[in-house]
Amino acid sequence: MxxxxxxxxxxxxxxxxxxxxxxxxxxxxxxxxxxxxxxxxxxxxxxxxxxxxxxxxxxxxxxxxxxxxxxxxxxxxxxxxxxxxxxxQVRQAYVAPSKLALPGVKNVIAIASGKGGVGKSTVTANLAVALARAGAKVGLMDADIYGPSIPLMFGITDKPMMEGDTVIPVEKHGVRVISMGFFIPEDQPVVWRGPMVHGALTQFLTQVKWGDLDYLLIDMPPGTGDAQLTISQNAPLSGAVIVTTPQQVSLIDARKGLKMFQSVQVPVLGVVENMSGFVFGRGGGQKLAEENGVPFLGSIPIDPRVVESGDSGTPVVASFSNSESGNAFRILASRVASELSIAHSKYHSPVAKDLSMEWQS
Ligand SMILES: Nc1ncnc2c1ncn2[C@@H]1O[C@H](COP(=O)(O)OP(=O)(O)OP(=O)(O)O)[C@@H](O)[C@H]1O
Ligand SMILES: [Mg+2]
CATH class of the missing domain: 3.30.300.130 (Fe-S cluster assembly (FSCA))
Structure with a gap:
């Protein structure tokens, strides 16, 4: 030739x-x-x-x-x-037949921690916007049914449109978003029991018109309750990102979160240390990653602009894209995407013979 x-x-x-x-x-x-x-x-x-x-x-x-x-x-x-x-061309992850099928969605990534308030929603919002700005097709599912914070962080006040039985996600900052916050008035607490939470999250996965997505990010609620169970058992997760702050208490909970994903054979793409700096210290995230044999994805500095941007509806990676925290989120997004590509070659490729064995090793 x-x-x-x-x-x-x-x-x-x-x-x-x-x-x-x-x-x-x-x-x-x-x-x-x-x-x-x-x-x-x-x-x-x-x-x-x-x-x-x-x-x-x-x-x-x-x-x-x-x-x-x-x-x-x-x-x-x-x-x-x-x-x-x-x-x-983002690769399609391997999906076990027992998981919910999301046609058109190539990768589903959970952003989790054991503990509340470490910055999961902030990290998810910035990751989503950074990936979209890099040219990827991105969706964001807010799995925090009781305390959804994504609508505020994205500045979304519109209600999603319906198309028959399916919901059209609201698009903002280049990301397709769904959240319980769109359906419930802000001042009204959600008083649902477990099965209802399960039902709502299942609908978020299967009855939302996600369309073609390279990455669907899931902002997980704190703790290890019903929502975590539903997502980890039913969502076709390609990987999980664990968020921690540098403090010891947060690290202990983050370890629990990490182990939970490993126990259901979801590859942990790595650990992010958020709010890193002289107030809370630094280095805990790296240690947690090393102890558990997973990648350390980087640290995000503690920065008032992160809060300000989150509160005003434009994540810092878009509002102050060249600030230290904006840069840190962009680098983080690249690392997550790279680790996912590596996970694909290890776990998601058709030649990975015994998936569970590879994950355990
Ligand atoms: N790097 C940062 N620098 C300064 N403030 C931050 C940073 N990351 C997050 N925050 C702030 O910390 C608070 C908690 O963040 P966020 O809501 O993202 O945490 P969370 O883990 O999702 O909480 P929850 O467990 O309640 O869902 C918010 O006010 C947010 O603006
Ligand atoms: Mg949150």
Whole structure:
């Protein structure tokens, strides 16, 4: 086949692929040719063009990979111009047949902790907006039935529209959102029993018109009650992110949350330390991650702009995108997306023979 693509300048498809195979994806630990990332390779005399299809648009080293590709191909004899287009195709996670099916949703990620008030909702809101701004299709399901805080953090006052029996999520900051807060007046407490919570969350998963999503993030309520049970047993989770503050009490609860996901064989993508800094200290999140053999995803500084932005309906990653906390959330989003891509290659690929064994090891 190479013969047909041989240009007058002797630039060949195999020659181009050979140099490109020196470019490694740092997360997946393989070269981008073996990973099948090179698409639409065209050679027109001395002009070479191709696209590199990554596993997430939020890839932290996208620009670096692009430059490596350009430099290597430009270095080939006979090549005068190189055009590299970076694209992304988020992979569909493996879903066990026992879980609820969400057609069109590629990955479902729970954001959890054992303890209340550590910043789960804040982290979820900023992660969602950061991923959407990177070019991903993102949904956010607020699973906190008793104390939903996502409508306030997103500044949503509209009620969702219905389409027959299905609810259309409200789109804001590029994210499709659903929350119990849309259905219940703010000053009215929700006094539901367990089965009703279960029913509501199941409807949020299956009777909401999510459409095509790369990532559906679930903001988990605090504790380990009915909602946690429903989500961990029924939602097709591709991974969980554990939020903790640096303090000891929060860490103990975070460990419980982490173990709960591991016990139901949901890969823990890693631990985030929120409100890190001189007030509460730092380093606890990293220790928790190390002790449990899961990645440490980074820390978010304690910052009044995070509160202010949350209260005014635009998450800090959009309102002060270049602040220290805005940057930290953006980096976190890339890390989560990368860890998910790694989890895909380990747990979600059809060749992972015995999933449960891999997870336990
Ligand atoms: N990095 C941060 N810096 C400063 N304040 C923060 C930060 N992260 C969260 N907060 C604030 O801490 C409070 C609790 O955050 P949030 O509601 O996100 O926590 P939560 O874990 O979802 O709570 P709950 O368990 O009640 O659902 C909020 O007022 C929020 O604005
Ligand atoms: Mg919350």
């Amino acid at each position: 190479g013969v047909f693509f041989r240009s007058k300048n002797n630039v060949t498809e195999s020659g181009v692929l050979k140099v490109l195979s020196q470019v490694m994806d740092p997360d997946l630990g393989k070269d981008i040719v073996t990973l099948g990332f090179i698409k639409n390779l065209k050679i027109d005399e001395s002009k070479v063009s191709f696209s590199v299809e990554l596993t997430t648009p939020a890839c932290p080293v996208k620009e670096d990979l692009k430059k490596q590709c350009e430099d290597l191909v430009r270095g080939l004899e006979g090549v005068e111009s190189v055009q590299v287009t970076m694209t992304a």
